[in-house]
Amino acid sequence: MRCVGREGVTGRLRVVVAAFLVVGGLALVLVLPQLGLSQTSDERVVYMALIEPKGGVTVDKEPFPGTQMPKGGGYVLNPPNPQGRWEVSVYQFSPATVVVRQGERVTLEMVGINGAKHSVHIDKYVPNHSVVKRGEIGRVKFTADTPGVFKIHCEEHQPSMEGTLVVLPR
Ligand SMILES: [Cu+2]
Known part of the structure; x- marks a missing residue:
């Protein structure tokens, strides 16, 4: 042993x-x-989809509402087609609220899902329109040097396609 x-x-x-x-x-x-x-890292990449949720039905199930939609292209209400189907949709950013920290170098990577094109700008940070077409990726870069709440706009789809950029103070 x-x-x-x-x-x-x-x-x-x-x-x-x-x-x-x-x-x-x-x-x-x-x-x-x-x-x-x-x-x-002070880099932040945010992935956004430029989307158009849609609903539709035929008039034998639900009558066409004929609602007067706000102008601007953001809301779409299509009357019944020859088969009696009508549709409603809305253009949106997804996500619509982007939160970053002051001082971060931000990239918004936007993918065009629906809508032929979106001309996007952000108050204070991205004054010139950045155009994103369907099936393409548009990248918007900026340094979030000023804290606050800023609007993200799409030129073609008002008033619904609007987002919010929140820059948190350090
Ligand atoms: Cu748009």
């Missing part, structure tokens, strides 16, 4: 403690980025 002396037990204990430290350290390295605690 093999006899383990005092030195042998201490040595094994050291190996076990060292193994725990290595595994624990590895776990921290893997978990911290998930918690966002190690994020030091």
